[in-house]
Amino acid sequence: MIKIKELYKTYKTKKHEFPALKNINLSIKRGDIFGVIGFSGAGKSTLVRCLNRLEEPDSGYIEIDGVPITELNDKGLQEARKKIGMVFQQFNLFDSKTVYGNVAFPLVAAKKSESFIRHRVEEVLGFVGLADKSGSYPAQLSGGQKQRVGIARALVNDPDVLLCDEATSALDPQTTYSILELLKEINERLDLTIVIITHELDVLQHACRNMAVMEDGEIVETGPVEKLLLQPESNTSRQFVKILEHYDRRRQEVEGGLGI
Amino acid sequence: MNSDLGSLLWGGLLETLYMVFWAALFAIAIGMVLGVSIVVTDKGHIYESPKIHKVLGTLINSVRSLPFIILVVILIPVARLILGSTLGPTPAILSLSIGAAPFLGRIIENALKEVDIGKIEAAQSVGASKWTIIFRVMLPEAFPALIRGITIGLIGIVEFTAIAGAIGAGGLGSLAIRYGYQRFREDILISTVLLIIVLVQVIQFTGDRMARSVDKRRNQLG
Numbered sequence: 278m279i280k281i282k283e284l285y286k287t288y289k290t291k292k293h294e295f296p297a298l299k300n301i302n303l304s305i306k307r308g309d310i311f312g313v314i315g316f317s318g319a320g321k322s323t324l325v326r327c328l329n330r331l332e333e334p335d336s337g338y339i340e341i342d343g344v345p346i347t348e349l350n351d352k353g354l355q356e357a358r359k360k361i362g363m364v365f366q367q368f369n370l371f372d373s374k375t376v377y378g379n380v381a382f383p384l385v386a387a388k389k390s391e392s393f394i395r396h397r398v399e400e401v402l403g404f405v406g407l408a409d410k411s412g413s414y415p416a417q418l419s420g421g422q423k424q425r426v427g428i429a430r431a432l433v434n435d436p437d438v439l440l441c442d443e444a445t446s447a448l449d450p451q452t453t454y455s456i457l458e459l460l461k462e463i464n465e466r467l468d469l470t471i472v473i474i475t476h477e478l479d480v481l482q483h484a485c486r487n488m489a490v491m492e493d494g495e496i497v498e499t500g501p502v503e504k505l506l507l508q509p510e511s512n513t514s515r516q517f518v519k520i521l522e523h524y525d526r527r528r529q530e531v532e533g534g535l536g537i
Numbered sequence: 538m539n540s541d542l543g544s545l546l547w548g549g550l551l552e553t554l555y556m557v558f559w560a561a562l563f564a565i566a567i568g569m570v571l572g573v574s575i576v577v578t579d580k581g582h583i584y585e586s587p588k589i590h591k592v593l594g595t596l597i598n599s600v601r602s603l604p605f606i607i608l609v610v611i612l613i614p615v616a617r618l619i620l621g622s623t624l625g626p627t628p629a630i631l632s633l634s635i636g637a638a639p640f641l642g643r644i645i646e647n648a649l650k651e652v653d654i655g656k657i658e659a660a661q662s663v664g665a666s667k668w669t670i671i672f673r674v675m676l677p678e679a680f681p682a683l684i685r686g687i688t689i690g691l692i693g694i695v696e697f698t699a700i701a702g703a704i705g706a707g708g709l710g711s712l713a714i715r716y717g718y719q720r721f722r723e724d725i726l727i728s729t730v731l732l733i734i735v736l737v738q739v740i741q742f743t744g745d746r747m748a749r750s751v752d753k754r755r756n757q758l759g
Contacts, residue, residue: 358664369659372754373677383663388672398665414753427659434663 278307279328279438297323298334299494305487310464310471312485314478314504315513319491321474321494326438328472330354331362340436344496359387363432366443368423370415370430373422374404377411380429387434405459416505421452428459429511432467441473445480458485478517481504490514500518544726545712553708553736556698558634561691567638568690571597572645573671583657583667597639605700608636628705633697641690648682649675681752688744692737699733709733728739 284301287294297320304312307308313321326332328339330346339346344357370379375383377398384394402408403461405425415423424444441460461484464471471498475487481488481502488505490513509515559611571593577583578590579597600608616628652675660674702710709729717726 323668331661355664355666358662361662363659363662365655365659367653367655369653369655369675371600371656371659371678373680373751382673383665386665386669388661416754430659430663511573 278309278339278342279303279305279472280338281324281328282338284324284327284339285522286320286327286332287335296494298327301337301496303489303496303499304361305472306469307462307470308468309487310461312473312475312481312488313491314481314488314505314517315491316476316516319492319513320494322442322493323494325474326384326440329358329363331363339357345419349446359383359434360436361438361440362434362436362537363426363440363442364431364444365481366446367448367455368415368420368427370423372415374414374427375411376407376413376418376528379415379426380433383430388486389518398429401429404432404463405476420448421455422453424448424456428456428463432463432469437470439469439471441471443474443476447474450479453480454483460484462523481497485517500533540727542724545716545725546709546732549707549709549729550711550732552626552697552698553698553710553733556629556633556701556708557691557694558631558704560637560694560698562639564641564690564694565687567634568641568645569573571638571642573675574583574644575642576649576675577667577671579625581654583606583661583670586604597642599641605632605636606703607700609634609704620687623730624705627708628699629701629708630725633694633701636697637694641687644686644690645683646680648686651682652678682753684744684748684751687746688741691740691744695733695740713732719742 281301281303284298285296286298287296289295289536299320301324314325315321317398323332328341328346329527330349332400334347337347341357341361345362345488346357347355349357371382372401374382383395388408389397399408399411406431407422410418410422410426415426418426423445425533427444428439439460445456445500457480460471460473463469472479475481478502485502487498487500488502490505492511492513498505498509498514505514506518506521509518547561556625575590575593575597578586578593580587588611603611609629612632612635613623616623616631619631620628630693656674657670660670665674698706698708699710699713702712703714705711709732711727716722717729719744
């Protein structure tokens, strides 16, 4: 479904060079919920932004659903992007448009007919549980509702892939949980391949089946999520697991202290 | 005497409004093109082009660094060439438009720069074209800021018309100079000043009201 070969990306300023991606090789199966985890600056966000070329890689090859993303011109890229939805950490909704207008935007941009747009937007809003918020503006919504609008906007083109760039990092734990449940439901019902970028092991554990661990611009570990928990190999994953164990120990201590 | 003053002021006000209207129309149109172009050619934007960005910036700065009265003098031969005359409100519209366009260009640039790049990326990520991004994302998202900015621009144009009045453009500024200053008619001087103040207040008030009513980022209940 998604194939990445020898992908490189270096950020250059006049004085510094920062290699964000170093020889990334990865393939993600159709229908998977794939998590990319790493600490800040590991390059995971750059990686996912290269998949729809919001970020231009320096070299390497990306293929999504048979389409050679890295070889497309502007027009071809525009077409390909319609099949690759993206959800953002800061939601990136249009403040001047209603919920309806936000979700309709990709279809309006694609010059679809008005009756088709109305039908499709209502369908997608129903799916994310916001049928009654159609006329509201983003400023009137909670964080979780905003992200549901963001997801609806990403789904309205009926994409094959959904990229989630820290989609739950700005949300509280309970809202995070409900958004992850929604993503799982989307994965099952719409047969969508989902890529989740996160720095939270919780998110990975809750939603993803397979994962890649990133460290300093490189993928240091891949496999099923359980493997990371049971046999962490890389430094990063050992640290993540340590944090998790720390919380578990603390919880037991607190519970013990309270006599529960 | 009173009706004489009244008709003088009324005529002056109409001329001023006529000049402000047309100058604003042209200046906003040119300013939009300048403002949008300079933003989208900036680094990391949809039509990134450091060369065009630099040329536009320099052009705007050059015109803006000229005092308006000097610009009017420079443009006198141009007005004669295009319009066959250099006196009266219509030729003044030329200098007013050219003088105010770079100012509006900067104002519009600032309004558009406030649109978060994340929103533009969101539009790109669903396959929107660059023109769709300009017209359906950047301009609507910046709309309240654009109205606030254009209000400032309009007030600037009112000021400019008063200055242009000093060299034969007509309008309230011209009345103030010809009667108030040169013929010691204080009543006319004061009345024109009051009219200009009222005009500026009306523009500011209307601009604020409009900006608030189109701003969907807050004060939206139900």
